[in-house]
Amino acid sequence: MTDLATLRGKYIAAISASKDEAALEDVRLAALGKKGEISLKMRELGQMAPEDRQSFGAALNVLKDEIDAALRAAKAGLADAALNERLKTEWLDVTLPGRPRRMGTIHPVSQVMDELTAIFADIGFAVAEGPQVESDWFNFDALNIPPEHPARQEHDTFFMNRAPGDARPPHVLRTHTSPVQIRAMAAQGAPIRVIAPGRVYRMDMDQTHTPMFHQVEGLCIDRDISMANLKWTLEEFCRAFFEVPSVELRFRASHFPFTEPSAEVDIRYSNVGGQLKIGEGDKWMEILGSGMVHPKVLTAAGVDPNEWQGFAFGMGIDRLAMLKYGIPDLRAFFESDLRWLRHYGFAALDMPDLAGGLSG
Template structure:
């Protein structure tokens, strides 16, 4: 007759054997591939833009996303009556939080980074300012939060020819095409004079947008020579220093390059969308990485 210890040992061995039978693994089966995350198209495009402009001698500058109305509007020569200052366009913080007569808000563009850079650094200045910005708008091509890239050059004897060459070089590198034609249309921005909207030549082949040629035109960014009042507001002498600035939506650049149709999908967090449009986290962020590389 078995004793207690023998029965306990037998019971434990029985349980172990039963568990081994249930947990049997067929070592001849192929290994399941690891599920890897992907780099968001916006992050990919930011890396591409930084790479392009680094080759052109631009540094990356950053600034706070919570700004005051002086840096966001006044220093940029935006008058009190400008529609951009209205409550329905800008996310303001309560007036009770204002300091020294300046209200706080979520920045509506990355232009305040230009102001802060001009006030803290001595020219010559060559920067790009990528980052999140906020405006009260939402549809297929607008979201309350989106990403913007702005560029600024401040130096002596700067003119529109420098701006044109910079933008042509940037567009050719970003879209990876040599046949690029830009069209500068006179426009108005409070912070530049003269100002110009920039269109790029394109075509529609089989319903697909292709950058290059002159069959059609597509607006891609705004630009101009920095207004003397903006330069003076930053403590520089506009008689000695001149410059140009430009701005483009990073999300829209990604849509144009990689064939996306709805801006809102960028922020939905849909894993299926990210898997399709995302980039390999192990690939070097070059311009030829490709969708789903």
């Protein structure tokens, strides 16, 4: 037992004298490693008499546990001391404001889509969607667009490629969202009130045209619908969208294959010192096309034109954004210039709201 007391004193003193974890590890190996002194003592138990083995073995286990506990405590103490030293030199003022992180912005087109959706929802219009790759029938035939119409030529419309011998009907990148109206009427029937916002494609490129742009079309089919209902709907939309107390619209007779009668719609505005003001002034600007849905279009969608009638309209979402937010060039919408997006973009929480103002 005297030997055990000597070992205890030796290793407790060595543990206390250790200045780092490496020194502690050397002490552990010397005492408890495979060839450590205490480990070797454990091997001697088999050579002892049974009565001596029981008492010596118990004392040896106590010593082993004590040395192990002392090693763990010393290691924890060294870790705490190292942490305290780090805290003396490394510190953080938690009262300082956080580092600014650049946030993304909502694209003006997405913002305007949300705005007009909120406005038309308030009037009672649902949102309808359809495919961007559309069949020739939905994009043209069902809309009463004749085969000789310029829009059905390759210089105006993107046609999908067909391999030689492929006799399937042609498909196109939709040139307007009017096919969505056909699909909505075919699926839902009448009465119906929907808007169809989305991407459309035409072969055009200048300051106010791009090959891909955004359009919203509206459709209202019911009994006893007239141009008066169309005029009220468009006036309410323009007044809410441009956030002005009143607007004045001018309807000019026009021609669209899918409406009869058809009308181009102008809005009164002024431009003083480069500032555009909607609803006042002596100038007129065309903003959309509209009319009463042609009976052939209703028939193509499975709606009886002898029982139902209604109006439709279409306008460019990108141009609406240009008018409202003073954006001069349509091409910049799709150039992914971060400087432009940061200037004209909207904060993620600027949700359009009729009560709080649509501009965010």
